[in-house]
Amino acid sequence: MTAHTPSAPAVLPGVLVPVTVHFDDLDALGLLHNARCPLLVERAWPAYWHERGFRYEGDWAAAGDACTAVRELRIGYQQPVTRAGQYAVHLWLDRLGRTGLTYGFRFCSADGATTYAQGSRVLVRLDPGSLRPAPWSERFRDAGRALLRPAE
Template sequence: MHDRPFSAGFEATEDRLGHGAPVCAPIFVDDGIRSPTGPDDVPGCGRDSHKVIWEVDRLPPHTEAHQPPHPKDTPVTISTPGRTVPVRVHFDELDPWGMLHHSRYAVLLDRAILTFWSEHGADIDPSRSAFKGAMGVVRDLAITYRAPISGICELAVCFWVESVGRSSVVYGFKLLSSDLSVLHAEGRRVDVNIDPGTLTSAPLSEAAREVLMTLHEAPPPH
């Protein structure tokens, strides 16, 4: 019989398997004599003369924590056909609850589309515009609100052309978070080209059609 008492406590050991997540496994210690199965395999020792400590071991690789992230934790980039223009929400566009007022969604879309046309030479001053005798007005606008927008922030407006008629164009659009992972709103807008003098519909010029066709896309999946 050993006259040295068994020690007790918790002990962290080295990674015996070389990988995996830590778990606790019992090990018996007789004043420096270690036994993974218990004191019965230590000569002269009985079960009543020991205490148990726990050793940190590691699990096999299939239980390792390095598993692929859950789909809900993985950001998904939403498809952005056509053109995507960054826009900013300002303080005076927020409602009393600190969210973007619903009427301002259409304004953000306006800013994005006007930015696009300005890059191609359009100007509200007819004398400086590359598109003479053209004046686009909104005939129809439909918006579905998907997720609220809170506070002053950067956003992205994605828009594309679904169809072009004699004097009209149908835009599809999405209002997204700046990283393109959150869909805040989506919809469609119909613009009509009108004659500045008569304020009646007028055919789109060939120059305007060429620009519009750079945005022509089939409606994207959600």
């Protein structure tokens, strides 16, 4: 391992969600375009929750806990992705509040060993009628606890 090749910590909270980088995700120089990484993370989040019975439908009223808005997104790039293929998004929760949450992520190799980018995203659950913050359901909170990073 070198300073230019960050690796994953030995014990990881959260889950790895497989993602695919396609040829058209690469820029003219053959690197993963910087705007595609957040998009791949964005796709991994609902894929994880969909497997647990939470649906991201187009109807806000029916969306329930999926009725959210992004409050903040931070991302840092560690090294370039230079080819299409299979990768993963490592997801975990840093904070699960009453109406919001902060999740951390790493865009990494399929086995989680190599980190290409990492960051965090703050989501706020919204009431579909007023678009004001609303509490998460107990079902969502119970499921989310499995992703929580242990307190240090």
